[in-house]
Amino acid sequence: MGELPEKPVFSFVGAGGKTTCVLKLADELAGLGMKVLVTTSTHIQHPFYLGRTGLLDADTKTIKEAGVPGKVVIAGRKLEQEKKIAGLLETQLEEVLESYDAVVIEADGAKHYPFKVPAEHEPVIYQITTHILIVESMQAFNHPLSEVCFRLEKAQEILNQADFREKQLTPEIVAKLLEKGYLEKLTGSLSNPKRKIGVIFNQQDSQTFEEKLSVPVIYEKKLEMPEKKKFFLIMLASGFSRRFGGNKLIYSMEKMPMYQILMEKLDWVRQHSEHVAGVCVVSQYERIRKSAEEYGFLAVDNSDSSQGISASIKKGIRAVHKENVKGECYCFVVADQPHLKQETILRLLEGFQRSEKGIGAVVWNEQIGNPVIFHEKYREELLELEGDTGGKRVLKRHLEDVYLCEAEEKTELKDYDYKPEEEAEK
Incomplete structure (x- = not known):
């Protein structure tokens, strides 16, 4: 594709993995220290269901200010269909472009089909686009067109064959449909x-199309299916609250004890994620353990709480760990973080599930906070922790293996060392 211009604007069209390609490119550009904006000229999956945060219905000033080196910003407009968002208007995109180093746009829709031939009004390409990348998934290869092709009637017009519906998608047919459908x-x-x-031929590593097409070809090799991770939510509730002036975990906030606020949220997450294998509460307090059991959580007595947070971490891992089970992940939640949103916990889990990382954490403006997830490959390192040293020590050793999930608000990461009224005075 040659050298990039000063402000590249990539538009992805076609079918079969566009959103994945959009986010992969955006993350790679951000990894180079660029300020990256992601949007759509049609519709794209809601950031929540991508395991990310987004600026929805934000004004131009807010979108401009969100541009930070090394960060991906997803911006768009809310739709009644809650799982999708619309994109920025072209005029608004032109206004905010000066604040970003690169823009990545999803510019086509395919209703989850792996292959597509566009209609007359498609794709929707903004004038500022510098690169157009046509994505087609070769999971459709050697299947009947009637099963794998979106806009089947457009394929019929190009092929002009009576029995086209059962035609197998061969390299020759792929090339003809791409040339006539998109490239012309x-x-x-x-x-x-x-x-x-x-x-881009997604999920493809064996067929050769260079001689069949008039434009450069990129192959995204077929990957092994990612490991299905099983999450154990482990709530740490054993602190002594020495600076708080009493047990802060039973301090009433939002008309319930602080610890119960988190339990309510973990219960919600358990009901909304198919990947949660269990919830465990580690506490030295009988009241908290009894409450955990009422929610159906595993309650673990921490008689070693005087040894610091490392004791809670170890007891939680040992309580949920099962031999010969692959893909265990331990998501640690602290009980004194009442403003953490249940949706943020869910986004962290869903985003980490799709990532290839071994550690995940919630972050706000580059400040890493809780919850933090560790894949089982870090179990032994966690079990070696001593004293009042938490999992952040392990995280800092492996920053290259960390997936970050942006919080929606700064207050989500706040924990309480002092009573709220004392915090306000400081």
Whole structure:
């Protein structure tokens, strides 16, 4: 695709993995220290269901200020259909462009089909686009068009064959549909001599299309299915609250004890995530353990609480760990973080599930907080912790293996060392 211009704007079209490609490219650009904006000219999955936060219905000033080196910002407009968002208007995108180093746009829809031929009004390419990448999934390869192709009627027009519905999707048919469906349009009515155009064959590592297509070809090799992770939510509730002037975990906030606020949220997360294998509460306090049992959680007595937080971590891991079970992940939640949103915990779990990382954490403006997730490959390191040293020590050793989930508000990361009225006076 050649060298990138000063402000590249990538538009992804086609089917079969566009959103994954959009986010992968955005993360790679952010990894280079760039300020990256993600949006759509049609619709894209809601950031919540992508395990990310987003700026929805935000004004231009807010979107501009959100641009930070090394960060991906997803911006768009709310829709009644809660699992999708619309994109920024082209005029608004042009206004905010000056605050970003790169923009990645999902510019087409395919209703989850692995292959697509566009209609007359598709794709929706903004004028500022510098690169167009056509994505097609080769999971559709050697399947009947009727099963795998979106806009089947457009494929029929191009192929002009009576029995086209049962035609197998061969390399020759793929090339013809791409040339006639996308490339003639993108080099004709939607052409811009300065734009670069390429094709990404997703889930593909064996077929050769270079000689069949008139544009560069990129292969995203077929990957092994990612490991399905099983999350154990472990709530740490054993602190002595020495600076608080009493047991802060039973301090009433929002008309219930602080610890119960977190229990309510963990119960909600358990009901909304198929990946949660169990919830465990580690506490030296009988009242808290009894409450945990009422929620159906595993309650673990921490008789070694005087040894510091490391004792709570070890007891939690040992309580939930099962031999010969792969994919265990331990998500530690602290009981004195009442403003943490249940939706943020869920986004952390869902995003970490899709990531290839071994550690996950909630973050606000580069400040890493709780909850923190550790894959079982870090179990032994966690079990070696001593004293009042928590899992952050393990996290800092492996920063290259950390997935970060942005909190929606700064207060979500706040824990209480002092009573709220004393905090306000400080």
